[in-house]
Amino acid sequence: MVTSPVGYIPVEPASSSEDKDGAGDSLRSTTARRRTNSGGGPAKRSAALCRSQSFSREIGHAASETYLITRLAFTLLRYLGVGRRWITRLLALGLYAMLLMPGFLQVLYKYFTSSQIRRSIVYGDQPRNRLDLYLPKNIDSPKPVIVFVTGGAWIIGYKGWGSLLGFQLAERDIIVTCIDYRNFPQGTISDMVDDVSRGISFVCDNIAKFGGDPNRVYLMGQSAGAHISSCALLNQAIKESKGESVSWSTSQINAYFGLSGGYNLTNLVDHFDRRGLYRSIFLSIMEGDESLPQFSPEILVEDPNAKNAIPLLPHFVLFHGTEDFSIPPDSSISFVDALKRVGARAELILYHGKTHTDLFIQDALRGGKEELFDCIVEYLHAGDAEALANDATAPPRKRLCPEPLVKLAGLVSPF
Template sequence: MAEAGGDRRPAAMEDLSTEKPFLRWSPSSNMRRRASGDLSLGLSSPSRRPSFRRDVGHAAAETYRITRLALTLLQYLGIGYRWMTKFLALACYAILLMPGFLQVGYYYFFSTQVRRSVVYGEQPRNRLDLYLPVDSNEPKPVVAFVTGGAWIIGYKAWGALLGRRLAERDIIVACIDYSDMIKDASEGISFICNNIANYGGDPHRIYLMGQSAGAHIAACTLLDQAIKEAAGESITWSVSQIKAYFGLSGGYNMPNLVDHFHKRGLYRSIFLSIMEGEENLRRYSPEVVVRGSSVRQPIPLLPYIILFHGTADYSIPYSASKDFVDALQTVGAKAKLVLYEGKTHTDLFIQDPLRGGRDQLLEDIVAVIHASDASALAKVAVAPRARQLVFEWQLKMARQISPF
């Protein structure tokens, strides 16, 4: 995805050699320096002194960036009846949930437990946000999170609600921003693997997670890394450092989803532009790659893969996750599918967390991460439930009009 006014195309995925089975990437010299311990990007000290002026300035800068992303989306979608209908639905959806979004935004911009825009690479959007638990007495497990956004408006701040909820359960969350998608995601994961100990994270307990388009990007990145490792290529992070992969409401077979996305408003021409042409759809499809005979060697390197999906998801049907799990299990990978009856594309990630109280998806993720830590599980069990941020009638109305 290209940042508005930037020098990159909206797809900006790495060009592939026809001799290679999947996405290729050569780490930059900057990343090689970082892997060897050279933290020359101004991050040698993770400490942060509160500054109201700086926080307000950052809030203004982030608002400007989000506006530019929205304008980029408008540029690619153009004007049409179907798009206008969805845009109006999205506006109403956002207005209904605005009380919750404002509270999450205040936490994002002003909480001392959030480290915003940590630099992980040389490009303008090579930034990530860190959500840190209050208790820093011992190293914490880490979730490296790749946000969704239809491959066009993905942005690190979209993970604020997830970051807050997991940080409250003694888990560090690193939300990775990106423009070059797979290349940037890999650089962000590399930074986390090599530097998270400086922020109180346990480098031996790192989990990768993606939501919607971010689930697809993260899965591509993970599989690409396994292929490179199996081929003996030089790497700056290892798949063995990832304890498990959580894919939320993702799509993993692009040829099967093109027509579905077109009917939902992500027009075929736009989607093919994002994927850099129809000829690349199979290359950017983890399910298709896994089913190919040429990548059987990297399969044992993959971590435990758990895919979560709502059965009422109309943006990306839950069959997308089911088919990918089937493909993984067929070739011997450890994979599991968790379905949530009646949940939509946004229920699991937005409405349910805003509702407060019990959050089944969050509980399932925490149970995996803290599975070997009895004291952490006991602490979570007695922790107070999250409070409701939006009235129930607003949540129900937003669910009805959601364009997703």
């Protein structure tokens, strides 16, 4: 059953070299596929060879990432030590994933076999500077674009976590780019923000080549990804307000969507510590206690030194579940209040009874109609009568996981 928001608060304003190679490879692959459609035997053999080479590259990339993740996992264990709370949550996470495995396997299969996805496009020269691109089946006109930053407690974030969202929005003629970024201990928060900013710049510069509309680009983040992406957006606005050189502009972002995010780190340190993300490791991620205000968007927007950046910000739309215990809904409520005080455009939508993962995972696996999904689609298609008409007649999304398993997963969820 679809749950209606219990709060809807409108706030009106007061009176490297690999970058090019990665994009080039994707474009060359697209061109090769077009030639194959009209060619004969040699073209088919050439296409098969290209697919084989592409698959080999992906296997090699997967192997190197597996090695990297394994090595970083042991480094992370040295930071964490042996703690009952985080071990308990790790076990709960494993059970949670097992219960939802029927749905995850379907998404994983589609991720590796679908022709609608361009995987691991290189956007920068740092480790994990790659993004996935989810394309609609038919690109007969420029499509709106969502730049999505996944969550993962700043530790286990991965672009693949956005595949469910990417495929479902692509079915509604929306292009989705999922940006990967360095996690801790491979990088700290400033590295994550830099990576995301670099990814946004790449999308703004190149999305037209893939059928995207550069005039309809939207930024979205979930959980830690909402925090990182909002930091990248605010930092960019502050740089622009000071006349500094920038690689992309906040004017290129039509709106910002924040899902279950944390925007004032000084209020969350103790909360995270009680939930197993211990103070010592959290402060290591955030580069020390003294850096927390610098990476707290709620504090940044009220800094007098940032007042000239506020008019440059796009419309903020924040979503949060009232039963979110990983990041309390007060985080979004407080951030919207802060945006209101400085005259920024923002609105808040709260969902009664929803947890940290309900809106992003469980509800998406249930299929059917879901209010958060419909809200985003309607926002991106506003003003496009044809797209809105297609949305009205679109079939319900496919259920990917049996309801009993979804409910059990919600009960054991560590989030």
